[in-house]
Amino acid sequence: MTASDDFAWEPLDDVDDLEVGDRRELSLASGKLVLVMRTETGLHASCADCPHQDTPLAEGMLDGSVLTCPLHFWQWDVTTGEPLGVAELPLEIFELKQEDGRWWIGMRR
Amino acid sequence: MIEVTVEDRAGGRTRFAARPGERLLHAGLAAGLGLPYECATGTCGSCRATVTEGDVGSLWADAPGRRVCRRPGEILMCQSAAAGGALSLKLPTAFRDRREPECRSLSGRLSSFRRFTAEIGTFSVELDEPVEHLPGQFALISAPGVEGPRAYSMTGNPSTEPRLDFLARLSGPGKLTPRLFSNALEGREVEVFGPLGRAALRPEDDRPFVAIAGGSGVAGMLSIVEAALARGHFDRHPSRLVFGLRSMEGSYLLDRLSEFVRLSGGLFRTTVAFSDEAPDPEFEAIFPDLEFTTGYVHDVVRSGLSSISADRPICFVAGPPPMVDATMRMLVVEGKVSPAEIRFDRFG
Ligand SMILES: Cc1cc2nc3c(=O)[nH]c(=O)nc-3n(C[C@H](O)[C@H](O)[C@H](O)COP(=O)(O)OP(=O)(O)OC[C@H]3O[C@@H](n4cnc5c(N)ncnc54)[C@H](O)[C@@H]3O)c2cc1C
Ligand code: FES
Numbered sequence: 001m002t003a004s005d006d007f008a009w010e011p012l013d014d015v016d017d018l019e020v021g022d023r024r025e026l027s028l029a030s031g032k033l034v035l036v037m038r039t040e041t042g043l044h045a046s047c048a049d050c051p052h053q054d055t056p057l058a059e060g061m062l063d064g065s066v067l068t069c070p071l072h073f074w075q076w077d078v079t080t081g082e083p084l085g086v087a088e089l090p091l092e093i094f095e096l097k098q099e100d101g102r103w104w105i106g107m108r109r
Numbered sequence: 110m111i112e113v114t115v116e117d118r119a120g121g122r123t124r125f126a127a128r129p130g131e132r133l134l135h136a137g138l139a140a141g142l143g144l145p146y147e148c149a150t151g152t153c154g155s156c157r158a159t160v161t162e163g164d165v166g167s168l169w170a171d172a173p174g175r176r177v178c179r180r181p182g183e184i185l186m187c188q189s190a191a192a193g194g195a196l197s198l199k200l201p202t203a204f205r206d207r208r209e210p211e212c213r214s215l216s217g218r219l220s221s222f223r224r225f226t227a228e229i230g231t232f233s234v235e236l237d238e239p240v241e242h243l244p245g246q247f248a249l250i251s252a253p254g255v256e257g258p259r260a261y262s263m264t265g266n267p268s269t270e271p272r273l274d275f276l277a278r279l280s281g282p283g284k285l286t287p288r289l290f291s292n293a294l295e296g297r298e299v300e301v302f303g304p305l306g307r308a309a310l311r312p313e314d315d316r317p318f319v320a321i322a323g324g325s326g327v328a329g330m331l332s333i334v335e336a337a338l339a340r341g342h343f344d345r346h347p348s349r350l351v352f353g354l355r356s357m358e359g360s361y362l363l364d365r366l367s368e369f370v371r372l373s374g375g376l377f378r379t380t381v382a383f384s385d386e387a388p389d390p391e392f393e394a395i396f397p398d399l400e401f402t403t404g405y406v407h408d409v410v411r412s413g414l415s416s417i418s419a420d421r422p423i424c425f426v427a428g429p430p431p432m433v434d435a436t437m438r439m440l441v442v443e444g445k446v447s448p449a450e451i452r453f454d455r456f457g
């Protein structure tokens with residue numbers, strides 16, 4: 001189990017209106033860009049750029065829990081970050097939690 | 110010779126030797142390494158690496174593929190050469206396994222150019238010795254007076270003859286293709302580096318295929334179909350080509366494709382899709398072996414997706430980048446085809 005203290009939590013606004021299949025690139029207060037998306041299993045967040053060649057994944061395709069990069073079609077399961085198909089690297093996934101009616105994203109310290 | 114050490118993402122480490130001025134990608138591939146690349150001509154960014162020790166010279170500072178080199182020390186291996194002293198590189202990806210024939214540099218002479226239409230024609234390079242390649246692969250041609258090599262796909266069934274055949278499409282005011290069209294380089298000595306590319310039909314492929322081509326993307330498909338005919342592939346696995354053209358006027362290769370369909374006894378089918386107009390019945394009557402339709406190739410393929418899901422064919426996709434991207438997106442997202450089942454080349 002990872003304790004909540006292992007993470008630095010930042011609020012994540014502007015995600016409540018995301019519907020299943022939607023994704024949105026957000027810039028955190030720290031300047032980091034993340035991609036937030038909603039699948040049938042809930043809200044998920046990953047790094048915004050493809051680990052292959054930094055292509056913005058907001059331009060990719062989300063189908064169920066499979067995210068596909070539009071450039072060389074690397075794919076991941078966004079619930080775990082596990083690489084699928086031709087992907088050679090995992091996708092960095094961030095913890096999310098809902099507290100006081102607000103979404104928070106956790107960056108590992 | 111300069112010693113180059115390359116480390117891949119997984120920490121795998123290997124070495125190769127490069128001549129001063131030699132493109133690092135060429136030297137590494139010729140040494141048998143599975144270095145990452147796609148276009149091999151500076152546009153795609155796939156051959157990015159980080160220089161961790163030593164110096165390199167850039168052979169094309171304005172290469173469009175350099176947009177992916179955003180951090181200090183990042184270079185394109187296809188547009189860089191070792192500048193002297195030992196050099197160490199780090200790859201962002203893993204080494205690929207090499208299942209293609211060996212690459213090397215050969216010299217040859219350009220044949221005369223045979224023009225079919227205002228924008229399409231064929232040419233050959235007579236080599237000093239034969240070169241092995243897989244159907245669907247391409248080679249780089251460096252011609253005198255033209256900076257940097259250009260990629261062209263081999264169109265013939267690989268043979269033991271010391272000659273490679275190519276198809277060229279004139280698409281704008283370029284430095285090499287227009288000079289091929291005007292025969293300005295006929296008989297001239299050129300350097301050929303290859304074979305390159307993974308969008309190829311392999312000897313062990315024992316499945317049907319769907320080949321999807323736009324414009325000059327049909328070049329490599331000619332080689333694939335010819336090789337498939339020669340090895341009786343269609344008797345076991347009926348397969349298909351969808352070929353995108355703009356309009357009836359200026360269409361090309363339809364005679365050759367008709368012949369392929371006849372030779373296969375109809376087991377190889379070809380659909381020609383015109384993006385800008387509907388085919389007229391008189392035109393269709395000239396080519397009774399071909400099927401015609403209107404629309405972009407990816408839309409035509411979409412309408413046959415159910416058979417793609419059922420047959421699980423190998424998908425070959427080649428052509429201009431927007432056509433390849435639209436087709437890949439459709440196959441992967443709508444057709445749920447795994448990208449591992451698709452072999453593609455962006456011609457640009
Ligand atoms: C994998 C692949 C296969 C291809 N197959 C075919 C084919 O079968 N038939 C066909 O007609 N075309 C093919 N092309 C396109 C072809 O390679 C050329 O881009 C096209 O013919 C135009 O060449 P050009 O010299 O006329 O144009 P130019 O505009 O002069 O150059 C086009 C390309 O040459 C390279 N280049 C330009 N300047 C430099 C420089 N200073 N240094 C280094 N490189 C430079 C770049 O890659 C550029 O995109 C293929 C491309 C790729 C990537
Ligand atoms: S940039 Fe995303 S797969 Fe290559």
Ligand code: FES
Nearest residue numbers: 149153154174187
């Ligand atoms: S392989 Fe070097 S830029 Fe495409």
